[in-house]
Amino acid sequence: MKTVYFGVVLVLCCYSCKNFVLKKDQKEDILKEEWNNIDTHAVEEPPLFENCNTGIASELELCFQKTIIEHVQQVVSQRTIVVQDDVKDTLWLPIHIDKEGVITITDYTLPKVLEAQFPEFKEVLMTQMATLPKAKAAHSRGVSVATQYRLPIVLRSE
Numbered sequence: 001m002k003t004v005y006f007g008v009v010l011v012l013c014c015y016s017c018k019n020f021v022l023k024k025d026q027k028e029d030i031l032k033e034e035w036n037n038i039d040t041h042a043v044e045e046p047p048l049f050e051n052c053n054t055g056i057a058s059e060l061e062l063c064f065q066k067t068i069i070e071h072v073q074q075v076v077s078q079r080t081i082v083v084q085d086d087v088k089d090t091l092w093l094p095i096h097i098d099k100e101g102v103i104t105i106t107d108y109t110l111p112k113v114l115e116a117q118f119p120e121f122k123e124v125l126m127t128q129m130a131t132l133p134k135a136k137a138a139h140s141r142g143v144s145v146a147t148q149y150r151l152p153i154v155l156r157s158e
Helices: 004-020 024-037 056-078 112-117 120-128
Strands: 088-097 103-106 138-140 143-145 149-155
Touching: 056 120, 056 149, 088 112, 103 120
Parallel strands: none
Antiparallel strands: 088 103, 088 149, 138 143
16 A cells, blocks of 8 residues: 555656756747847946946936036037027937947937038037047946937037
8 A cells, every 4th residue: 555655656746847847948938038028228227437437327327418418518618619690409419339338429410500600510529529538338237238329419609
């Protein structure tokens, strides 16, 4: 009688054990499902400059954007720009930060008024952006990722 119980228990244990072990197909399905659930547009840590290294993510992102805007405004304010008509416009500057932290301006068009009165503005802006310090790339799940921003540059003449 003990042998029969022992045999039944042994068969049940062996049969039920295969349900506890994940098969390779199940592992791959779980991995694919998790991979599809990752939000590729969200970053856990935004790109950073050395002067922006403490605070919560939203503060760090604002510091990063503010540093770039101040850098651009610095070059614009240092140059004497003579315009015939008043300029009151906002230039949305598309910026790409790659996985290594290199910042580049992607293609954009200048407002027609600015292009007519200050055609070299694009070149001046590109030159100034090249002088930005290298940034630390954004991170998502501990991996460096490329990011893009559109920063507003307010243009006003008086």
